[in-house]
Amino acid sequence: MTLCLFQTRTGKASHKYAPSASGTWHLSEEVIFLVFQRLNWNPKSVATLSCVCKWFDDLAKRVLWKEFCKTRAPKMMLDLQSSGSHSVDGNWRALGKLLIYCSGCTKGGLFNSIHVPGHFVYRTRFSRTSGKSFLLPQCRTDVLYVSDPCEHLDQGEEGDIGFFRGIFKSFATSKVRKMLIKREAQLHPTEVCPYCKAKLWSMLQAKMVPASASCRLGAYEDAIEYYVCLNGHVLGICTLLPLSDSEEASDHKGKKMIKVLGLFYVRHARHHCH
Incomplete structure (x- = not known):
């Protein structure tokens, strides 16, 4: 992830605060990243943060949901991105929700x-x-x-x-x-x-x-x-x-497999005897 370096009101470089569209000042991506890393990318906390303002919502969609997905299902995420894409179909927030939410009907x-x-x-x-x-x-x-x-x-x-x-x-x-x-x-x-x-x-x-x-x-x-x-x-x-x-269906399949393996063993033994 590319971490942004922002300017404070005094013009000095800072890793702690970043301006929002409304002119207020937020913690930078780096600090928020470290906070949520400490929280192990808790999905409820990510969802709560995304409701605060547009800037936080954008950060959650680009970074925090992605990290949540990578933590929750690391092998699956590596495979989904192995085609060379840096994103997933839809978006990371949608995939994060899919991992943890049963939609019912x-x-x-x-x-x-x-x-x-x-x-x-x-x-x-x-x-x-x-x-x-x-x-x-x-x-x-x-x-x-x-x-x-x-x-x-x-x-x-x-x-x-x-x-x-x-x-x-x-x-x-x-x-x-x-x-x-x-x-x-x-x-x-x-x-x-x-x-x-x-x-x-x-x-x-x-x-x-x-x-x-x-x-x-x-x-x-x-x-x-x-x-x-x-x-x-x-x-x-x-x-x-x-x-x-x-259970009955499973038992039937199990018996069928044992029968197949038994026939294979008999044929294999006959072949070696000859």
């Missing part, structure tokens, strides 16, 4: 389901490997990070609901975006991304939700819907399988 809104209030989460794991399960085979060279589902249980007739979110790397050049355009997918007429306010494509409407997504989420195959915005942010909902059903 409103009845008659994006998912036209039930009302589940959005809320902040302490920590969520995002996985590039899981992201492959949400892509059609012809798009699996794209890089997509997807979170574990945020579980909201006993939602009346809807049962157990899970919300998931994610982000594409270099979405503007992704195969998913090209396929959405090729299939003439329509942007949602009213709803926008809760993280960056960009327009949204429905992956379900474009018939681009693979069956592998339900296995990854532990959800019913016909009860998954997700959207991707123009900046590559993903948000989705699913109806989760009952725990017993999930």
